[in-house]
Amino acid sequence: MKKKSTHEQFVAYLRSEGKNITPERMLILDEVLAQKAHFKIDDIIDKMSCAEKKISRATVYRSIKTIENAGLIKYIRSINDEKIYEVVKKHHDHMICESCGKIIEFHDNDLETLQDAICESHGFVPQRHTMKIFGLCEKCKS
Amino acid sequence: MKKKSTHEQFVAYLRSEGKNITPERMLILDEVLAQKAHFKIDDIIDKMSCAEKKISRATVYRSIKTIENAGLIKYIRSINDEKIYEVVKKHHDHMICESCGKIIEFHDNDLETLQDAICESHGFVPQRHTMKIFGLCEKCKS
């Protein structure tokens, strides 16, 4: 059972929602996947506005939201409250350096287990969570 | 050693920053403290714009930011990305119901300890964190 590529996942999502598969959407997905770990929507808008095939700001906003709804990207809020997007891989949380803005991804099974237990004791059914730890990274702490 | 009231804390903060103690600031702090657990800035703006002594929108925004900088209030983002303020009491995290929007505050010492340990293993010095668990509350889960 081969794992679906992100492209295939997106196409499947579009079909399931009765949405059209347009070059604009696919090109924006390409650009998203070509980004470094974390990116802002303006990074994509800038690229698309001077690309071979120019794509408008409105369409970038619309497509990013579609890709987000497809569960392929998500965002966290930076220190300045900007939306910082990232491609959704396996679940992880974030440490954010207050000094240099560096974002460190981490995952810890014990943490997840503990969270589930806490939810259960509150009669709460967890579906997803976000955790951001702010502080100083290795470089900035000294 | 009596614990300082929130008013006293705010006054102390203003003095320490060389800021003036104005009726507008103190009235906005009063209104903030009179709010229910979670409130939006528009709740305060609405109150202040039809209060005995009217205070402008700009001043509410400015004072809320000052009170926030004083460490007396903070905000989390709701499901719709709105800023939801709350008075800072002892540290806690949040569960947010995706169905009814209910916000549950919780605190767990093991969780905090575990977080610190994880940070240490990354050479990261934690200063504060936010954790939001989204899911379904007791009422909405059935």
Add this chain to the structure above:
DNA sequence: TAATAATTGAGATTAAATCTCAATTATATG
């Protein structure tokens, strides 16, 4: 291939938050 429905681009619009600047007010000082 034609009919239908969805999407796009460009600029207008919205909403939250901030800024501008003249008028007002708090504070420090003699």
Add this chain to the structure above:
DNA sequence: CATATAATTGAGATTTAATCTCAATTATTA
């Protein structure tokens, strides 16, 4: 207490991110 100085306020203008509008274009279905 009176005054000089600096900080703050109000009102509306402005900014910024994001969304909306609608005619023109394009994808999809039959």
